[in-house]
Amino acid sequence: MAKIISYTIFILLFVTGCSTDETEYFPEDNVLVEIKAPQTDGWSTKDYINTRNCPExxxxxxxxxxxxxxxxxxxxxxxTAKSGINTRWANMEDNITFRVIAYKCADVANISTANYAGYGDYRLSGSSVQTNKKLSLLIGTYTFVCYSFGNSNSLAGFDNSTTNIPVSNGQNFMTCIKPNININKAEDSKYTLDNIVFKHLCxxxxxxxxxxxxxxxxxxxxxxxxxxxxxxxxxxxxxxxxxxxxxxxxxxxxxxxxxxxxxxxxxxxxxxxxxxxxxxxxxxxxxxxxxxxxxxxxxxxxxxxxxxxxxxxxxxxxxQGYIVGGVIWANGNLYYENNEYKFFPNTEDFIGGTNTGEIFYYNALLPYPSLKTDPVKTWNPANDPCSKIAPANTWRTPSSKDFTKLQEAGYTIDAVSGSKKGFKFGNTLFLPYCGYLQSLVTPYYKDKDYRGLYATSDYKYIFVFWNSAYNGKAGCNMPNDYNCPWDAFCIRCIRD
Incomplete structure (x- = not known):
């Protein structure tokens, strides 16, 4: 009895030890199919200037x-090159997976589930091909269906239950049909399938x-x-x-x-x-x-x-204006005329004077010389003249933080717009040297040829930039603790 048991265990171990993965086991007479690196037919670069298949x-x-x-x-x-024809034989991108399915027939018309002979999966690695799943076939004549989704993802398994596959948006789906391929018994039991040129179907x-x-x-x-x-x-x-x-x-x-x-x-x-x-x-x-x-x-x-x-x-x-520093800056400086708030039509426009309707005290609805009492020190959005531009409460006077962001966008000194000079910020917004008004004793408008001074919604702070004519060295300063409440400045409104 002991001998019989030992013999039975030996048989079981022998059978188990000799088993292999079905995808790696092939009959002795089969030929292993290897693949040369495929290419693509290239994307069409047809010149569409005169004959577009898609009108603008x-x-x-x-x-x-x-x-x-x-x-x-x-x-x-x-x-892309406008050669009038398709770009031919472009190299595939590296690390792309593709599949080769074999059918035992000479042409596509005879592809069927009954003629299914197997498939292999491959990955392009540089100029060579790595085998993910081997394809082994008996000698004979075959039609090969090659396809790829244009990425490195593993392909879902395949069997003889269907002759089609699903495709969706986002997939660079490519195919190549190789009909009437005759595989003979090679000396090393291998056959190399070459000249695979994928065509884009999307x-x-x-x-x-x-x-x-x-x-x-x-x-x-x-x-x-x-x-x-x-x-x-x-x-x-x-x-x-x-x-x-x-x-x-x-x-x-x-x-x-x-x-x-x-x-x-x-x-x-x-x-x-x-x-x-x-x-x-x-x-x-x-x-x-x-x-x-x-x-x-x-x-x-x-x-x-x-x-x-x-x-x-x-x-x-x-x-509406110029987008730089995180906001929209108005097309021109603010001014008040005939009971109406307006923007100058051009970014470089300003007049510069004591009664031009464009110079405002801090948080004053009307321009100089409307202020008759001591200047206010607390910002009230209801008194923001920018908020009166239609549609109401769309625009506002910039804060010191808004000007800081504008300065951080970079600037060009002595930029020119129209007939005026100033700074250009973020290579986008031009602000002219508009000077300012000193009005505590005798109103005096000054510095409009070499300094730009603009009001902010923060008490005591203004935005200032100047060229070398001011103090020998050009610069830009924000925040600037000015603290001269009887001076009045231009306003460039912004919207968020």
């Missing part, structure tokens, strides 16, 4: 906060965010999303087509990589081919230090064709 679409939206948004979408031929898309030149500083942060009308598709092996499904909308994120310029492109995202598409782009961004959230705009009648690249240009503009 433009939409404009005006916001209540003074920001205007315009979107126009068109083929992205910028930064469109490539990105967003260009543009700040208005002369009115805004750099865009320093940007993120957003795009809402699409169609979100999934099915790729069919038997006819090599991507069939987009009619479904509910989907939102896909758009990312920017450390933007810091007037014009910044997002990273590419990939879209299913779509006709007559209506898209909504929603962005959170910071321009000129001012943050905006959930700014959305819609464009419709768009076409996204496979293997083509598109972009939407989102143009930000304002006719």
């Amino acid at each position: 679409k433009t939409t404009v939206r005006k916001e209540e906060d003074g920001l205007n948004i315009k979107i126009h979408t068109l083929p992205d031929t910028k930064r 469109a490539r898309y990105r967003v260009l965010a543009k700040a208005q030149s002369g009115r805004m500083s750099n865009i320093t942060a940007c993120s957003g999303s795009i809402t699409l009308p169609k979100k999934t598709a099915v790729y069919s092996f038997t006819d090599n087509t991507l069939n987009v499904q009619e479904e509910n909308t989907e939102t896909v994120n758009i990312l920017w990589n450390n933007p810091d310029a007037m014009e910044v492109y997002s990273e590419y995202i990939y879209l299913l081919p779509q006709n007559s598409a209506k898209i909504t782009v929603s962005l959170d961004f910071t321009v000129g230090g001012k943050a905006y959230t959930n700014k959305s705009i819609t464009a419709d009648g768009l076409t996204f064709t496979a293997n083509n690249t598109y972009y939407s240009s989102i143009d930000f503009s304002t006719d």
Whole structure:
């Protein structure tokens, strides 16, 4: 009995010890399929100047906060060669996974679940290919279906139950069909499948965010999303087509990589081919230090064709003033005339005198010489002359902190705008040398050729900048503890 038990244990150990993973075990007569590094057919760089397959679409939206948004979408031929043909044989990006499925038939028309022969998974590593899952086949004639989602993620398992796979937005889906491949018994039982050239079956898309030149500083942060009308598709092996499904909308994120310029492109995202598409782009961004959230705009009648690249240009503009230092600075200095508060039409405009309606004491609603009593020392927003600009309570007098941020944006000394000189801040806002009014004894207007002095909402503080004609050395000073309550200054209003 002991001998029988020992013999049985030996048999069990022998069988267990010889078992292997099914994906790694192949019959002796099979041929191992190896893969040469694939390439792509390249993104189309056809010149669309005269024959666009997607006419330019433009939409404009005006916001209540003074920001205007315009979107126009068109083929992205910028930064690409305009050769009139597709770019051929481009290298694949590194670290991309792809799959090779074998069917025992000579052409695509005979692909079926019955002819399924197996699959292998591979990863591009530099100029070589690493095998994630081996593909081994009997000698014979095969059609290979090769596909990739354009990323490094592991691919979901596959079996002989279907001849199609799902595809969605955000995937750089690529395919290559290799029909009528004859595999013979090689000396080392290996066959190398080469000349795999993937073709993009989706469109490539990105967003260009543009700040208005002369009115805004750099865009320093940007993120957003795009809402699409169609979100999934099915790729069919038997006819090599991507069939987009009619479904509910989907939102896909758009990312920017450390933007810091007037014009910044997002990273590419990939879209299913779509006709007559209506898209909504929603962005959170910071321009000129001012943050905006959930700014959305819609464009419709768009076409996204496979293997083509598109972009939407989102143009930000304002006719309210200049965006720098985190706020909007008015187009011109404040003045009072005929019982009405106004802005000078140009940023360099000022008159400079004792009765011009543009020089104000601290927290006084009316300009000099309206003040007849001692100057106030406490700020009251109800007496802010900026708040009287229509629509009411939209504008305000800048605080010392607002001017500090303006100064931190950087400045150019003795900049020129029109016929006036002054400082230009953040390469955006020009403030002229407007001088100031001394009025305690005999009113005297001074320093308007070389100093700019502007009122703040903080008692005793003004914003001052000057060129070398003042004291031999140009500079800018904020905060400046001035403490001369009987002097009066220009005001450049701001809105948040």
